[in-house]
Amino acid sequence: MPADKNHRVKDIDTLKALGHPLRIKLYRALFMAGTATASQLADKVDEAVSLVSYHLRKLSAHGVIEEAEPGSGDGRERWWRPVSTTLSTRDEDWRDAPERAAVHTAVSRVYARQWSEMYQEYLDLKETWSDEWRGASFSSEFLFTLTAGELQEFGRDLDELAAKWRERGTTAREAGETQGRENVVLHVNGFPFRT
Structure with missing residues (x-):
């Protein structure tokens, strides 16, 4: 990888x-x-x-x-x-x-x-x-009131968090720790909407 x-x-x-x-x-x-x-x-x-x-x-x-x-x-x-x-x-x-x-x-x-x-x-x-x-x-839906800059910062924070967990899983798999480990997907979208 x-x-x-x-x-x-x-x-x-x-x-x-x-x-x-x-x-x-x-x-x-x-x-x-x-x-x-x-x-x-x-x-x-x-x-x-x-x-x-x-x-x-x-x-x-x-x-x-x-x-x-x-x-x-x-x-x-x-x-x-x-x-x-x-x-x-x-x-x-x-x-x-x-x-x-x-x-x-x-x-x-x-x-x-x-x-x-x-x-x-x-x-x-x-x-x-x-x-x-x-x-x-x-499965969650979170609703916020943010500025465009705050949404962008939130996205960067999510990227960092995802990278941390991806690395954790990759390191464990490479070390042979496969018991109970499955592929996991996380789909996240952040976008403005009007009600």
Whole structure:
């Protein structure tokens, strides 16, 4: 896994590459695995290896993933890894032209749909998780009155907190402490609204 590093996407071609629903799923699966081959990822996303290979090469061409040191196996398959621990976009990077802003919004909608689908899948399968995991899971809505600067500061605080917990989990996994450890997703959006 790469050192804690944010890859802030600012170019339109990379954004478009990341806007493909299967590529988003592949990136998530690769991130959680640390390193993986196209075959391993194809099993996780239930797609053909040839299709997965194609999309991995596209992600690599845009600097989102890179080849990794070969893991187990016979050495004929390529191993991949993410280049950063965080992918992000900022609205300010897309305001310069209406077509750039439209692409950013469209890609953001793809991510929002997948976030919703992930949570709905959890809800559909909730009874398959232990009482401990169901008790640890949460869904919250917090309402604030903030300035734009305060919301930005709040976002930075959340980034720092997430980095702390990501590092804790990564360190434990690398130390072989895998008992009771599961992949966890946290989706957070902070935005203004009017009532």
